[in-house]
Amino acid sequence: MTLLPRSLLWRTFLLIALLMMISVAAWFAIFRSYEREPRARQLAQTLVSVANLTRAALISARPEARRDLLRDLSDREGIHIYPADATDRVEPLPDRPFLHRVEELVREQMGPETRLTLEREGERALFVNFHIDDSAEGDFWLALPRERIERVFPLGWVGWAVATLLLSLVGAWVIVFRITRPLKALQEAARKVGAGETPVRLDETGPTELATVARAFNQMSADLAEIDQDRALILAGISHDLRTPLTRLRMGIEMAGDEGLQEGMTADVEEMDKTIGQFLDFARSEGGEAQQDVDVAAMLTELATQYRRRGFAVDLAAPPAPSPGIPLRITPASVFPARPQALRRAVSNLIDNALRYAGIESPVELALSTTNGEFSIEVRDRGPGIPVADAERMKRPFARLEAARTNAAGAGLGLAIVDRIARSHNGRLELLPRTGGGLVARLALRLAGVPPAAA
Numbered sequence: 001m002t003l004l005p006r007s008l009l010w011r012t013f014l015l016i017a018l019l020m021m022i023s024v025a026a027w028f029a030i031f032r033s034y035e036r037e038p039r040a041r042q043l044a045q046t047l048v049s050v051a052n053l054t055r056a057a058l059i060s061a062r063p064e065a066r067r068d069l070l071r072d073l074s075d076r077e078g079i080h081i082y083p084a085d086a087t088d089r090v091e092p093l094p095d096r097p098f099l100h101r102v103e104e105l106v107r108e109q110m111g112p113e114t115r116l117t118l119e120r121e122g123e124r125a126l127f128v129n130f131h132i133d134d135s136a137e138g139d140f141w142l143a144l145p146r147e148r149i150e151r152v153f154p155l156g157w158v159g160w161a162v163a164t165l166l167l168s169l170v171g172a173w174v175i176v177f178r179i180t181r182p183l184k185a186l187q188e189a190a191r192k193v194g195a196g197e198t199p200v201r202l203d204e205t206g207p208t209e210l211a212t213v214a215r216a217f218n219q220m221s222a223d224l225a226e227i228d229q230d231r232a233l234i235l236a237g238i239s240h241d242l243r244t245p246l247t248r249l250r251m252g253i254e255m256a257g258d259e260g261l262q263e264g265m266t267a268d269v270e271e272m273d274k275t276i277g278q279f280l281d282f283a284r285s286e287g288g289e290a291q292q293d294v295d296v297a298a299m300l301t302e303l304a305t306q307y308r309r310r311g312f313a314v315d316l317a318a319p320p321a322p323s324p325g326i327p328l329r330i331t332p333a334s335v336f337p338a339r340p341q342a343l344r345r346a347v348s349n350l351i352d353n354a355l356r357y358a359g360i361e362s363p364v365e366l367a368l369s370t371t372n373g374e375f376s377i378e379v380r381d382r383g384p385g386i387p388v389a390d391a392e393r394m395k396r397p398f399a400r401l402e403a404a405r406t407n408a409a410g411a412g413l414g415l416a417i418v419d420r421i422a423r424s425h426n427g428r429l430e431l432l433p434r435t436g437g438g439l440v441a442r443l444a445l446r447l448a449g450v451p452p453a454a455a
Helices: 008-060 063-077 097-110 155-194 208-255 259-283 296-309 340-358 414-424
Strands: 080-083 116-120 123-131 139-144 292-295 314-316 335-338 364-371 374-381 427-433 439-446
Touching (some): 008 063, 008 097, 008 123, 008 139, 008 155, 097 116, 097 123, 208 259, 292 296, 292 340, 296 314, 296 335, 296 364, 296 374, 335 340, 340 364, 340 374, 340 414, 340 439
Parallel strands (some): 314 364
Antiparallel strands (some): 080 139, 123 139, 364 374, 374 439, 427 439
């Protein structure tokens, strides 16, 4: 499981924001690197100048006036002079490249024996050692306030930096949003095309690349809609031309005297009529039917009743037994927004398939369940079933599996029609093996806005 967001908008925005922060940090590091040398030279020159001026002032001053001179330096400049002693407790310089560079520059001008420290005898300041003469009493420590080496970072700079970064991030978000908004519209339009719907035309304005993609998609969508219309028109014409002679054949068969021949020919005509009906169902656009709330449990009950009246063993399975303390409900909440005739046609096709391949005397069960906004309609039979490896192939038009489900009849469009109807309802068709033998044809329909269940 990744912590990154899945949308292109936020992934691109976070990547741009990260690159901007890395760029700011890199520029800050470069600035510090190039600013360190000039500041070190400036501080070293200040220490050398103050030490040389103090030495010169002490040498030229009368002995009785030196105390007043030191007091004046302390009061006006914050500079303190201490005699150096071999027993002084002096802390080494911290391991900072800037301070070591200052020490190197000071030694170049004041001699290799010159020492720098930030703490002497417990007092914290910037100390530099210098000599007045070659005697032991001529060594002194010059102490300057530590503010001389501390970098003052104005708080106003922080505010300006934060404001600039926020403005840059807002600008980056606007740029990314303007790029991903047409892509999101294209994604929604592609989903509708995949579900068999006709999407609204995409906006063809904006950057050249996105406008070109939108224009090409609009043309493709229009071509697909025209192809579907032409296909439906052709099949409707063919069905009309075929059903007219079929009607005449049926009338001729009824007038024939041979009852055995009459029954066989009538069955053949009925099968041809059903095949033509399947072609029409497959070619018919589901978008022409208005969507409305459908009580799926009531629809399944009605279908089961109709099949039983025709002599088929089709029953609606009882809902699961409730847990202790939970009141019994006859059916789950089963109202689902759907196209009623299309959904009814899909379930009828699954029932017809179950009766055809399992046998008209074999019981067929209908079951309904709801889980996390997903309706599952199951048609269970005890036929030969379908191998898992061939389940997806059997959803294609004209696909057959003679080895598993023999005595196949029809045009091979039943499952393809159901699969198309399922996808138009934001769902899917699953062909699963049934425990104890047989097939479970599950029509899983999702409510709008509910993500698909994890596989």
